[in-house]
Amino acid sequence: MSPGTYISFTLHASLVGWLLFGGDFDRKPLELPVTEVSVISSEMFDIMLNNTVPIVDTELELEVAVAQPAIEDSQASADPSIDVAPQRDTQVLRPIASTDAIPQTVLDQPVRMEEVVIIPSIDLPMPEIEADTPEPLETSSVPKPRPVPRIAPIAVVPPAPEIDVGDITQDTATPQVAPAEVIQEQTAKAPEAAAIEIVTEAEKPSDAVEVSRLAPPRSVRPQRRPKTNTPIDEATPVEVQIDPLEAALAEALSGSVAVPEPQMNATEALAPHVIRGMQLAISPCWNLGASSSASLFTTVVVGMQLTIEGKPLAKSIHLVGYEGGDQLSAERAFETAQRAIKECGVEGFKLPKDQYTAWQNMEITFNPEKMRMR
Amino acid sequence: MRLIYFGVLAIVLWTGAVLAQNGPLKIEITDGVIEPLTFAVPMFEAKNIEAAAIATKISRLVAKDLTNSGLFREISANRFIAQRTTFAEAVRYPDWRAINTQALVTASVETSSTGRLTVKFRIFDVFSGVQLGRGMQLSGSTQAVRRMAHKVADQVYERITGEGPYFDSKIVFVSESGPKDKRLKRLAIMDFDGENVQFLTGNKNIVLAPRISKDGKKVLYTSFETGFPQIYLLDISTAGRKRLPTSDDGMGFSPRFSPDSKRIVYSLEQGGNSDIYLMDLATARSKRMTSSLAIDTAPSFSPDGRQIVFESDRSGTQQLYLMPVSGGTPKRISFENGRYGTPVWSPRGDLIAFTKQSNGRFNIGVMRDDGSEERLLSGSFLDEGPTWSPNGRVIMFARQTQGPKGAPSLYSVDITGRNLRALNLGAPASDPSWGPVQP
Numbered sequence: 033m034s035p036g037t038y039i040s041f042t043l044h045a046s047l048v049g050w051l052l053f054g055g056d057f058d059r060k061p062l063e064l065p066v067t068e069v070s071v072i073s074s075e076m077f078d079i080m081l082n083n084t085v086p087i088v089d090t091e092l093e094l095e096v097a098v099a100q101p102a103i104e105d106s107q108a109s110a111d112p113s114i115d116v117a118p119q120r121d122t123q124v125l126r127p128i129a130s131t132d133a134i135p136q137t138v139l140d141q142p143v144r145m146e147e148v149v150i151i152p153s154i155d156l157p158m159p160e161i162e163a164d165t166p167e168p169l170e171t172s173s174v175p176k177p178r179p180v181p182r183i184a185p186i187a188v189v190p191p192a193p194e195i196d197v198g199d200i201t202q203d204t205a206t207p208q209v210a211p212a213e214v215i216q217e218q219t220a221k222a223p224e225a226a227a228i229e230i231v232t233e234a235e236k237p238s239d240a241v242e243v244s245r246l247a248p249p250r251s252v253r254p255q256r257r258p259k260t261n262t263p264i265d266e267a268t269p270v271e272v273q274i275d276p277l278e279a280a281l282a283e284a285l286s287g288s289v290a291v292p293e294p295q296m297n298a299t300e301a302l303a304p305h306v307i308r309g310m311q312l313a314i315s316p317c318w319n320l321g322a323s324s325s326a327s328l329f330t331t332v333v334v335g336m337q338l339t340i341e342g343k344p345l346a347k348s349i350h351l352v353g354y355e356g357g358d359q360l361s362a363e364r365a366f367e368t369a370q371r372a373i374k375e376c377g378v379e380g381f382k383l384p385k386d387q388y389t390a391w392q393n394m395e396i397t398f399n400p401e402k403m404r405m406r
Numbered sequence: 407m408r409l410i411y412f413g414v415l416a417i418v419l420w421t422g423a424v425l426a427q428n429g430p431l432k433i434e435i436t437d438g439v440i441e442p443l444t445f446a447v448p449m450f451e452a453k454n455i456e457a458a459a460i461a462t463k464i465s466r467l468v469a470k471d472l473t474n475s476g477l478f479r480e481i482s483a484n485r486f487i488a489q490r491t492t493f494a495e496a497v498r499y500p501d502w503r504a505i506n507t508q509a510l511v512t513a514s515v516e517t518s519s520t521g522r523l524t525v526k527f528r529i530f531d532v533f534s535g536v537q538l539g540r541g542m543q544l545s546g547s548t549q550a551v552r553r554m555a556h557k558v559a560d561q562v563y564e565r566i567t568g569e570g571p572y573f574d575s576k577i578v579f580v581s582e583s584g585p586k587d588k589r590l591k592r593l594a595i596m597d598f599d600g601e602n603v604q605f606l607t608g609n610k611n612i613v614l615a616p617r618i619s620k621d622g623k624k625v626l627y628t629s630f631e632t633g634f635p636q637i638y639l640l641d642i643s644t645a646g647r648k649r650l651p652t653s654d655d656g657m658g659f660s661p662r663f664s665p666d667s668k669r670i671v672y673s674l675e676q677g678g679n680s681d682i683y684l685m686d687l688a689t690a691r692s693k694r695m696t697s698s699l700a701i702d703t704a705p706s707f708s709p710d711g712r713q714i715v716f717e718s719d720r721s722g723t724q725q726l727y728l729m730p731v732s733g734g735t736p737k738r739i740s741f742e743n744g745r746y747g748t749p750v751w752s753p754r755g756d757l758i759a760f761t762k763q764s765n766g767r768f769n770i771g772v773m774r775d776d777g778s779e780e781r782l783l784s785g786s787f788l789d790e791g792p793t794w795s796p797n798g799r800v801i802m803f804a805r806q807t808q809g810p811k812g813a814p815s816l817y818s819v820d821i822t823g824r825n826l827r828a829l830n831l832g833a834p835a836s837d838p839s840w841g842p843v844q845p
Contacts, residue, residue: 302431310433318438319508322477324568325756325799325821335430346535364568367531367538371508372438375533378503393430402436 302390310381314396317376320403323368330357330365331399336373340388342380344373352395369398442479443566445472445509446502448486450525451493453516457523460551461515464525467555468511471573472562474599475800476825481507493526502532509538511562523548527558529565539565552597553844560843570797573598576841577793577802578616578625579816581605582834586810589834593627595642598795598840600816600829606640607647615660615791615837619667622841626650626661626670635659637672639687651690652683664707671695671705671714682716684731695729696736704748707731708775709755715739715775717747726760728775739777748791751775754798757821761790761803770803772821783823787812793840802829804836 320328332355337348349370354362373396383391447469450461472478487501493514502510513527524545529538542561544554553574560571581594581603591613593606606625607613614635616627625640632649637658640647652658652674661672668687673680682695682705696702700720707714711731718727718736724745727736740746744764751758757772762782768789773780788806795802799821805828806814813834819826829835 307431307433311435311437314435315437316439318435319441319443320438321441322443322567327568361568364566367534369435371531371533372435374535375508378533391431395430395432397432397434398438399434399436400438403438403440 302384302387306384306387306391310383310391313381314372314376318369318372318398320368320400323400324361324364326357326361327365327368328400328404330361331355331397331401332362332365332369333395333397334366334369334373335393335395337393338377338381338383338391340385342377342383344377344381346374349373365398365400369396372398442477443508444481444506445469445478445511445562446481446483446486446505446507447472447511448483448488450513450515450527453514457515457517460517460523460548461513463551464515464555464558465513467552468559468562471556471559471599474827475563476820476827477563477567478509481505493528497530497532499530499532499535502530507532509562509566511558513558517548521548522546523551523554525554525558527561529562552601556597569799571843572795572797572800572840575796575843576618576622577816578606578618578839578841579835580613580616580837581831582814582836583609586812593625593640594835596831600831603831606642606645616839617662618839618841619663620665620842621667622844624663624667625839626663628659628661637661637670650685650687652685652692660703660705662706665709665711669711671707671716673703673705682714695731695733702727706750706758708751709753713775715749715751715758717749724763726758726777739775740773740780741777742780750792750794752794752798753796756798759792759794759801761792770801770819772801781823783819783821784817784826788814789817791837793838795840796843802838802840804838806836 333352335348335350335352337345339345351362351366354365357365447465450465452458452461469480473480485505487504488498493512495512497510497512508531510530510532511527512530513525516524516526518524522545524543526541526543528541530536531538544557546554556574559573563569563573564571575598576595577598578593578595580591582589582591584590590609592609593613593616594603595606596603607629612630614628616625618625623642625642627638627640628635629638630636631638635657637650637652638647639650650658650661650670652672653676656674656676658672658674661670663670670685670687672683672685674683674692679699680701680703681697682702683692684695685692695705695714696716696718698718698720700718702716702718702720705714705716713728713730715726715728716736717724719725720727720736721738724747725738726740726746726749727738729736739758740760742762742764744762746760746762748761749758750760752772756774758775759770759772762769762771767785768787769782769785770789770792771780771782783801784803784805786805787808789803790806792801792803794800795818800818801821802816802818804814805817806812814836816829816831816835816838817826818829
């Protein structure tokens with residue numbers, strides 16, 4: 033025979049031998065799904081349906097119990113990591129009966145329970161006196177100042193001035209040089225200086241003191257859109273308030289009226305530091321210390337309107353939507369957010385009045401993700 | 407086609423831009439503060455002279471309950487601007503805002519000639535300037551002053567926080583006395599704040615691990631009355647008890663009720679092996695749930711009654727396992743370093759409390775039922791045996807002090823890990839089991 037025949041014979045013999053014997057060496061029994069089924073009596077069926085104790089022959093029940101194997105399972109798995117399902121699903125022990133071997137013993141004393149308290153859901157009438165309605169929040173949290181007499185009832189001797197005695201003595205009664213004339217010159221020059229004040233202000237600031245005091249600290253015209261990649265300095269507090277009096281005077285002097293840029297989104301129209309300032313203003317009042325666990329997983333969006341002074345209109349505060357919780361947790365989360373807005377906004381948020389239309393309506397998302405219990 | 411596509415896209419973008427132009431300013435707040443909410447409880451108004459002392463007591467108890475929860479901080483009465491607040495009087499919100507009061511509780515108390523006590527109360531959100539919920543009215547006997555106060559506090563707590571109530575609840579525990587080597591133990595029951603302690607058993611036999619049923623009417627416990635541990639069922643209202651027929655030759659211990667109080671799970675030790683069993687109280691039939699060579703013990707039902715969590719050393723160290731009540735292979739859920747024991751499922755079902763021993767200390771901790779988000783809430787020489795408040799917000803446990811004169815006492819902690827408080831009972835106590843809120 034040729035070598036190829038030998039090789040073919042050897043390979044076929046190996047294949048047949050493996051098929052006959054090799055597969056059995058490591059064959060594992062198939063895992064069959066097993067469902068434990070137990071035959072229950074009609075009495076047990078009654079128990080399941082009616083949850084009542086059946087009328088059974090106790091002796092017979094005990095016989096069944098004796099007939100069953102001991103509780104200790106001799107076939108328990110030797111492998112401690114695998115828990116073998118119990119072989120029996122029920123084991124009859126001694127039933128609870130009035131003839132229990134151990135009698136019921138009355139102990140020290142029964143526990144005295146107070147009368148059950150009833151909580152009827154009664155709508156108690158509200159007080160007849162009308163409660164103050166903080167809408168908008170004009171009410172200051174600071175107590176109103178009480179009037180005090182500006183003139184003391186008894187004259188008080190003025191304290192002696194601290195006099196630094198110098199080397200040169202001088203008569204205190206030395207008349208000043210024409211003081212009235214100086215005042216007259218100032219009042220007479222004021223209108224004239226107003227026209228050339230901008231030109232001369234840097235050179236002669238003393239001549240333009242009055243006007244510069246009235247000028248706003250910055251232009252009240254809408255600012256250019258800020259660059260989005262400008263880093264925000266979170267450490268420094270934001271000062272964005274412009275005094276309304278100063279703004280009005282500046283408008284009167286310049287003759288211009290602040291108009292916001294019309295083609296901007298409300299959020300984009302405001303500088304990032306203004307938005308950051310708003311966040312910093314509300315955060316200290318957003319107190320989650322008394323919130324439920326569920327509320328800490330609920331994000332609420334609160335909408336509101338603000339006055340030109342930056343005060344939230346109480347009745348405009350509403351729940352826009354919520355996410356991550358149920359209705360109850362959303363309501364509690366909304367109350368917490370509302371409390372924060374009203375508490376920190378009682379004096380009005382510091383927002384640029386010249387951009388009022390940009391922040392007149394707000395939607396604030398209160399996201400407690402960072403505040404959750406970990 | 408491409409022109410049409412870009413045309414539609416341009417229109418959509420333009421429309422969006424126009425709409426966005428008129429939209430509200432959008433701000434996101436992600437940082438806040440975690441501080442107790444300030445509240446004021448002006449002295450409750452007494453409608454008659456007889457009610458004056460009761461009104462004072464109830465108002466103080468309400469304030470104490472809220473303060474002890476750790477979620478509230480009381481504004482002292484000497485800071486009040488409005489010195490007198492009657493129940494019918496309209497609230498002067500600016501006065502309360504001025505002293506930074508966020509919540510206000512006003513109430514009136516009235517007693518009748520027949521011994522009836524009536525408490526009416528309202529809750530106000532000061533900064534919002536509104537009443538929270540509806541005014542409520544409680545009625546009971548003059549002997550139930552403490553319960554009335556707890557009920558008022560529960561309503562305030564629930565309305566403001568959104569959590570369920572827990573002040574008007576009772577706790578069963580083991581009261582201990584005597585020297586450490588000859589400690590006498592007896593079952594006792596008390597109010598949640600440690601008041602009104604009453605004993606349920608005598609001190610002749612050692613008792614362990616009482617577990618109160620969800621309806622608060624029965625207590626399971628382990629007693630050495632027969633010389634070795636057996637499980638007993640005690641009716642609180644009658645103080646009657648009976649031994650449960652677990653086995654004649656084994657030791658039954660560590661029982662716990664199912665949520666419907668119709669079944670119990672317990673451990674049975676026979677021949678040096680402990681396994682978990684399930685017993686139907688109506689028929690006294692027991693079903694074996696585990697059959698490993700390891701020590702399986704401390705089972706606890708899930709709130710839906712479908713699963714149990716228990717401790718086992720089948721892996722070589724003491725760990726927590728989960729398995730269906732209907733049977734099946736237990737699944738290990740604790741994998742961190744240390745030994746875990748005495749698991750208890752939260753009544754809300756979201757967490758499992760446990761005792762953990764690691765680095766020479768015992769801790770009380772919580773984890774999800776898949777073992778994730780493990781957090782340790784306490785740690786000491788020996789902390790053990792956690793039990794949940796009915797609302798799943800507070801955990802009570804026993805802390806043993808070190809030394810020959812060391813004694814256990816009860817502590818509570820919020821699930822945030824804050825507000826760890828010792829319960830001053832004046833005597834050693836251990837093995838607390840928190841009952842439900844009373845109806």
